[in-house]
Each structure stands twice: as structure tokens, then as C-alpha cells.
Amino acid sequence: MTTLYATLLTPNRFRPSTVTNRNIIAEAESDRGRLLFCAAFRRLQQKAQVFSMEPNAAVRSRLTHSFEVSQMGRYIADLIAKSLHEQALATDDECTALVTFVENSCLMHDIGNPPFGHFGEAAIATWFSEKGEEAIIEACNTGAGNIGTADPRLQSAISDFLEFDGNPQGLRVVAKLQRNSDEFGLNLTKTTIASYLKYVRASGLSVAEIKSPFTKKCGYFQTEAQIIADIWRHFSYIEPRRFPLAYIMEAADDLAYCISDLEDSIEKGLLNQVFALSELFDQWKANTKTIASHPTFAKIDQILKNAASGNLTYTDFRTALNREIVEYCAKRYIENHDQVNLGTLPSLIASDSPAGHILNLLKEYCRSKVYCHESVQRVELAGYKAIYGLLESFKCLLTCSFERFSCSLDYAQNKDNIGRKIVVEKKLLTLFPKNYIKVYNDDLKSLDRNCNDFRFREWALRAHLVTDFLAGMTDDFAMSTYRTLSGMRL
DSSP states (O other), X not given: OOOHHHHHSOOXXXXXXXXXXXXXXXXXXXXXXXXXXXXXXXXXXXXXXXXXXXXXXXXXXXXXXXXXXXXXXXXXXXXXXXXXXXXXXXOHHHHHHHHHXXXXXXXXXXXXXXXXXXXXXXXXXXXHHHHHHHHHHHHHOOXXXXXXXXXXXXXXXXXXXXXXXXXXXXXXXXXXXXXXXXXXXXXXXXXXXXXXXXXXXXXXXXXXXXOSSOOSSEEEOGGGHHHHHHHHHHTTOSSOOOOHHHHHHHXXXXXXXXXXXXXXXXXXXSSOHHHHHHHHHHHHHHTOGGXXXXXXXXXXXXXXXXXHTTOSOHHHHXXXXXXXXXXXXXXXXXXXXXXXXXXXXXXXXXXXXXXHHHHHHHHHHHHHHTTTOHHHHHHHHHXXXXXXXXXXXXXXXXXXXXXXXXXXXXXXXXXXXXXXXXXXXXXXXXXXXXXXXXXXXXXXXXXXXXXXXXXXXXXXXXXXXXHHHHHHSOHXXXXXXXXXXXXXXX
8 A cells, every 4th residue: 555655755866867776765864964964954063043143162053053953853753653653654765764854854944044144044034125225227238228226127037146055055055066967956856846845935026926824935046946846746736835844943943043043042152041941931930821721731831940040050951951852843734644743733743732831931041042142143244235335346247248257157268258368256256166157157058048038037037146155154254354355364
């Protein structure tokens, strides 16, 4: 008998693997190896989780955070797999593979994050909102008529960048940028990519256009729309839909960062552990009357009470709270299995549950006590300035014509198509990774040069080349590159 998960857990890739006769467990493990050994994943060790360029190695980076999320994902998935097997919804092999596929999505969940995290995302989106339209008009104006800011070609070209985010950038990383010998990037299975997709809306589309609760952010750029369409077609999704395993990845991430950010703040000495946990317990007591009858309330209440009294180390507190919420998530997945499979359940961690309530308290506590701390703000502001400043340095690549940019890619060329000298553009382009330039050239080949939107679509590919370079930088490399290009130091 074919199970539901035999359909969801597929070995199908965009390019057939050169290794044949592997079972679904080996295919999932292959994806895991591709992720662990890729450069983009290793670079997460020098990207901040909360504290940028942190000298204390005990404080989490994006890399250590990603490992912790993967462990939480495995923990939840193990319990789910046991129940699926008991209900004959998945075979032994499928249960084993499911756990690894969840781990894969957790490992890659932050792989597209730019330096300085959300501040880096904001710097990129802000620069394009302020200067992107001007750059497009200058680059695409051939003198054949004025280009207005309401031109749909312009709006389509800039949409990816006005909503720049680490989630859609991560898809670009694994599907294109981390290429080996062809255009398929890591060539991951469609199950791993579907499990990674947290949001199901493309950039440029309004929330009202998508019938799904997962449209708060864009999940993929226009440049990867065909990849996602092919994945949904493979799973017979008529409309955009969240994939079941993506629920587990999201819950694992929420669970990991909410508890760990507080621990890192204590490790750095920004907060006193006993005082912080006591404050959290007081806030918990003041706001939980409506959920006191929930089955998990008593256990979470006791964990917080013990932590506030100083009877638990932070490790004990974290471990006990993780275990309780993991068990809740696994149970909720099984109890709401039909909704999960249809992609209609809002979240594995319900906001009105004790688990949702304590995680929200942890988030709000860190927002009020940690994220706004002067030491954090100073570094994030510097990072914002660096990313915005780098885009200013690269602006000439986005305002020049397609012909001049093409000549600049050829280092042997000293002049553009109309005889003007090329100096800065070609020197800047030597800094860019060759694989990223190959991605630009590959995507360029797919464009019809006779279409009236060719220049706009080419500009979008060029802008992606710039943001690919920026997003791939580590925190310290972004800062040092900014200083160099600004003439502050050699």
C-alpha cells in the first residue's frame, strides 16, 4: 500500500542524480551532506544570530543556531514519525527519511541571511526603495520614450528588492548560487526545498492574491518562481500551499531562538539570570489566567517557578522547556494532520496555548531588554551603514546600460560600446564570485532580447548579482569591504 508520505518524500531533483538505486533515506542524507559541505553554510559561522562580530565563542552565531534548530527539528520529527508509523501513515524507511528531511530544512533555514541579519535586509530594501527606480530608469532608458515610475516593467524589475529577505535569498543560494558544474546549484530534492519554504507568496504579489495564511513575507523571488511552480506541480498543488514539513522547521526555529537569545544575553552579562527568569515568571503569572486549564499549563508553570526560584540552572530550564514544547508540537501535528497536509493550520505552536504564550513572553522580553541594548544597537547601526554604503559603491553597476555592463564583465575591454572608458565597473566586478557571475550569465541566456521588457528583466538579474554578493558576505567581511571601498583603509 502506498502511504501519503511516499508521495511527500520524493527523491526527485531538477537534474537526475548521477548516483542511482538509492532509497529515500540515502536521498535525504545526500541532501544533508550537500548542505553541510557547502561554503554558504560554513559562512554562517561568521554571521550574527543576535550579537555581530562577537568575540565570545560561547555566544551563538547563525551556524550554531542552525545546528540547534536542526536538533529541535529532529526531536519534534522523531516523535511525529513514531505516531505516523503507529497509524500506518508512513513506513519505517519513510519515517527515518522524514526526520532527515526536516533536519535539512532546519540546517538551511538561515542560509540566505545577509550580514547583520534583519538590519542587513532592511538596508538592502531601503536602498532600492530610495534609489532603485532611479537606477532602472537610467540603465534602461534608450531614448525611445520616457520611462515612468508606474511602468509595470519597472515595478516588476524592482519587486524582488523592495521585499528583500533572507528566506527567498536562501532559495537562490541552494538552487543556483552554490553551483558545482551546472545551473542547478546544490540540486536538492524537491522535498527538501518544499520543506524550507516558510512563506508561499512571490515578491510583488499582494497578500489578497494568495489563499494561504503564509503570505506575511515573500517566500521566493520572481527569478525563482518557475522553480517553485515546478515543485508545487510535482506535489499536485493547484494553489500555493505550505508543505507539511515546513511546519516542523518553523516550530523548531521559534523554539530555538526564543530560549537561546536569552541565554546568550546572560552569557554576555547583559542580563542577570535569576532576575531575568524571576521577571519572566511574574509576567507569566499576570497573563495566563485564560490558559490555566490547558493540559500543558501546569508543567510549563512549574518549570518557570523552579527557574525563578533559582532551583534550575539555565541548561536545566532550557532542556525542560524544550522537552515540554517539543512534545506539544508533535502532538499538535498529529491531531491536526489533515490541516497540516492541506497547509491550512496557522502554526504548530498556537498563540493561545501555554507553549505559544511562553515563547511570546521570551520574544517580548528580549525585544525590551536585549535587542534594544546600546551595545547591540551600535553594531547593527554600523552594519546597516556598511550594507547601504556598499550598495552606493556598486551603484554604477546598476545605473549603466546593459551594453556597458556587458563590456565591463570582460576585463580585457577598456571601453564600452560607444567608446567611453571603463574603469570602476570592471574593477568592482573582479571582486564578485565567479559562480555568481555564471548564474547571471545563465539566467541572461533565458531572456528574449527582442522583447520590450528585456532591459528591465536583465537589470533585475544584474541587481540580483549585486545583492547575491552582499548577502553572501560575513559580518566582518562586509564591514572590511565597506571600509576599503569607502577609502577608509587599504
